[in-house]
Amino acid sequence: MDKALYISMSGAKQSMLAQRAHSNNLANVNTTGFKNDFAQARSMPVYGEHHPTRAYAMTERPGTNFQQGPLNETGRELDVAIKGEGWIAVQAPDGSEAYTRAGDLQTDSNGILRTGSGLPVLGNGGPVAIPPSAKMEIGADGTISVIPLGQPADALAEIDRIKLVNPPNDQIEKGADGLIRVKEGNPPAVIDGNVRLEPGFLEESNVNAVESLTEILSLARQYELHVKVMSTADQNSEAAARLLQIS
């Protein structure tokens, strides 16, 4: 049998996987702080006793596009967006430290500052707790100041500072839960004083909808080409079989 049949099968299969990665990007076109994933194919030669003309395709996710998404003004005092590079440190459900750009913060009944999806935001020493307060302000460097209940406006006190980090992009990756973590073998991220917050704003998803949709449509056409090669390989082997038939 000609290996072309298997080759085009792998192509079709891998373009379906790549298409799924792109459709995930498109599904998250409105998700706050979402960073879109890349998908690429790598060639994997078929080894054996023949001309090295055949190569399988292997889809990979070489990484995530960490480019800044557009900032959207909400005016809510607990919404923060990161201007430029950097990440907000949160505590993942497994207790580890993870990073996100989704700054739609809220407080729970115990005053713990959490992200919109419920993860505690980390401060100078563990999760940030906000005491009952009349007014709360988040500064550009993550400093949280409050006017405690029953105090005059000049009693504004600094209570904590959101842990903002900026590890190099090649040392971080997106985990299976959509949160960003430092890759194994790299030093843990330290507080970076240069990361700037923009209170009252949210960062939108950085998915380019037109690009993702075009990619999906082009992958659909590539898929049809793979199917076409499959049927051609089928016709070839049919013709060969007919020639070899003893009449």
Place this chain on the structure above:
Amino acid sequence: MHPALYVSKTGLSAQDTALTTTSNNLANVNTTGFKRERAVFQDLLYQIKRQPGGLTSQDSELPSGLQVGTGVRVVGTAKEFTQGSLQVTEQPLDIAVNGRGFLQVLLPDGNISYTRDGQFQLNSNGDIVTANGHPLEPAITIPENTSSITIGTDGTVSTLVTGDTAPTVIGNITTVDFINPQGLEAIGNNLFRETGASGDPQEGTPGLDGLGTLEQGMVESSNVEVVEELVNMITTQRAYEMNSKVVSTADQMLQYISQNI
């Protein structure tokens, strides 16, 4: 089947929920004391098809694996308790809370619910009640032959009975605050109920301890921003259209392979 079908399906249903939230906000653009909601999106789990960092040989490892996402979902709707604009009505029983705090309303089942809607009326007993007839808590009864009612910014209610020369204080309206108002459960009729997420109600005198003042003769309008909601509607619609395009593309791919092999 084609996994992109299911991924784009999650996109469609999340945009659906977002549109429901937007349309509910727009429908309540004129509801007194209404607080707008926002749909919170989150990406779903990623499936690891090939582990990044997996060893390809003893000395080399995969620089990047293959993790494919499974879509998106709406994890919740966040109420935004920003102040709505105050509107002067000149009605003596219209009260607006200017700042933090909720008015308390006694429900027929004996529970207390909380509201920012301060359009009160009198029932046949002279009790101050909401438009649905639920009494204000603590209950305040206006005596007969009252010629004027004054509600102070700290909640003191005083009335002047015809024939008297000095007003009499007949009660105090208190307001409550929650550490996390977003955790309140909206039960309709402009009312909220306490939950585990909101924390316990902390009762106080309006104007003190961070609570807002009471303003007589005013109501708080809805805090829905019409332009913002319409823009949200447009982006939601476009995201919906693009996700539905992916559904039809994935479907055409399946159709093509079943017809051509």
